[in-house]
Each structure stands twice: as structure tokens, then as C-alpha cells.
Amino acid sequence: MLIYSFRSNSDLPILLKLFPDLFIFGELNKDMERFSAFQNKRGTTKVFGLAKIASGYSRFETKAVNRFQKSYKVNRYNDCDEYSLQIPEGVSVLKNRFKMSKSCTSSFCNWTMYKIAEMKEKNQEKFEFHFCHYKIDDLDALVGLLQVMKNT
Numbered sequence: 308m309l310i311y312s313f314r315s316n317s318d319l320p321i322l323l324k325l326f327p328d329l330f331i332f333g334e335l336n337k338d339m340e341r342f343s344a345f346q347n348k349r350g351t352t353k354v355f356g357l358a359k360i361a362s363g364y365s366r367f368e369t370k371a372v373n374r375f376q377k378s379y380k381v382n383r384y385n386d387c388d389e390y391s392l393q394i395p396e397g398v399s400v401l402k403n404r405f406k407m408s409k410s411c412t413s414s415f416c417n418w419t420m421y422k423i424a425e426m427k428e429k430n431q432e433k434f435e436f437h438f439c440h441y442k443i444d445d446l447d448a449l450v451g452l453l454q455v456m457k458n459t
Contacts, residue, residue, distance in 0.1 A: 308353040308457045309346055309434075313415060316359050318443065325450055332419055339422050346426075346434075353456060354423060355395075356438040357449075358416045364406045365445040367394050368438040371420030374413045381421040390424030393435045397455055404445050416440065 311330040312322055322329050330345060332338045346354065372389045375381050389411075398405065411417060420438050427436060441449050 308355060308453070309349060309351040310355045310357065310453065311342065311419070312357045313419075315415075316357070318359050318446065321446070322357065326453075332415070335415065335418055335422075339419070339426075342419075342423070343426055346432075347430075351434055353435045354437070355453060355456070356416070356419060356423075358438075358440050360440045360442060363442075365404060365439065365441040365449070366406045366408045367398060368392055368408045368411075368416075368420060368440065369394065370411060371417055371424050371438075372411045372413070373421060374411070375418050377413045381418055382425060385425060387425070387428075390421065390428070392420065392424065393437055395435075395437050395452060395456055396459075397452060404448055405439070405441075408440075 309330060310326045310328070311332060312319065314331050314333040316322065319331070330342055332342070370389045370391050373381050373385060373387060394407065416438065424436060426432070427434065439449060
């Protein structure tokens, strides 16, 4: 499984201890090229993005949209408005702590989600793709889910 996050994530030291192979996005376009090469080299069957949130519920994103910072497109040459993301198996045990997102963001998180989903479709890759915005209080439950997913 390939797990990624962002250099702005204040939990990065914790995440790196838990997941030494964590891929870190900093410079979006440059790092997307690195990510693509890394994914192709590893040939993983699961990709999981993580971003910390300060308030609200921890949530799994259900789609990535072709929108960045509210008024720009992630890719103005792509007519696809959105890509669906998978919800991990076993997430039902976390239903009291984690929700399914009913809306979309237009942040860096969505940018990477859209670009990775676009890459997956373009290259006809078969990996599962998941993304979670989590609260620090829920990190232990999320780590447990990720460990189960790594072993399946």
C-alpha cells in the first residue's frame, strides 16, 4: 500500500514513524511526477491519502472534483468533472467516528485526489484509491484500519 500526506501536515513526524515509506507532497506538480514514478515502480494495489483536519468529523472522501481553490480547474484540458474514490472495506466498524463526505473540497487535498484518479484512469491502473481527512483523536483507529488493509 502506498500512503501519502502533505508536508504541511503537523502530524508528519508521527506518520513517518508509523509509515516509514510515506510519500510526502510539497510542490504539487513536481511531486505528482515523483508520485507517478514511485507508484509505477512499486505497482501497489492500494493508494491511501491522509490529511489532518482541526474540526468536524473525520471523513472519507467519496469523490475528487476538477476544481482548485474554488475558481480554477485542476486540469482545464480534462472534461471529466469528477472521479469516484473507493471507501475501504472494514470502514463500517469506524462509523461512529468517521463519516462519508457529502461535499468536496477545492484544496491541495482535492488537487492530489483528482490528479491521482486521473493518472489511474489514463494509465488504466487497477489500484484502489482512498482518501481520509482525520482528526488527531481518530488517528489510532485509522492506523488500525490501514494496518488491516496492508495485510489484505
